[in-house]
Amino acid sequence: MKCAETEILLHALLDNELDAGHVRDVEAHLAGCPGCAAQLDTYRKLQDAILAAPLRYAAPASLRHRIEGALPRRRVVLPNPGSRWSTPWEQYSRRR
Numbered sequence: 001m002k003c004a005e006t007e008i009l010l011h012a013l014l015d016n017e018l019d020a021g022h023v024r025d026v027e028a029h030l031a032g033c034p035g036c037a038a039q040l041d042t043y044r045k046l047q048d049a050i051l052a053a054p055l056r057y058a059a060p061a062s063l064r065h066r067i068e069g070a071l072p073r074r075r076v077v078l079p080n081p082g083s084r085w086s087t088p089w090e091q092y093s094r095r096r
Contacts (some may be wrong), residue, residue: 001029
């Protein structure tokens with residue numbers, strides 16, 4: 001395997017997306033190529049830094065209220081008592 005092929009597969013290796021054959025080929029190349037091994041190490045460090053960083057942001061409650069206030073209100077549609085969509089229990093209770 002050449003360096004160009006390995007470089008394409010490094011991200012997939014990090015994400016555990018390679019099948020066993022490709023993993024074996026990439027790891028064999030990494031064992032003999034310090035340049036590609038260093039590139040993989042750089043990618044691993046970057047991945048670790050991203051996973052460790054507090055990248056989530058909690059929006060303020062006032063924003064939620066503004067968004068909910070801008071949404072159209074839900075209309076509650078009650079079934080027509082005589083409609084064919086009423087339940088058997090509703091139809092029975094009206095007979096009495």
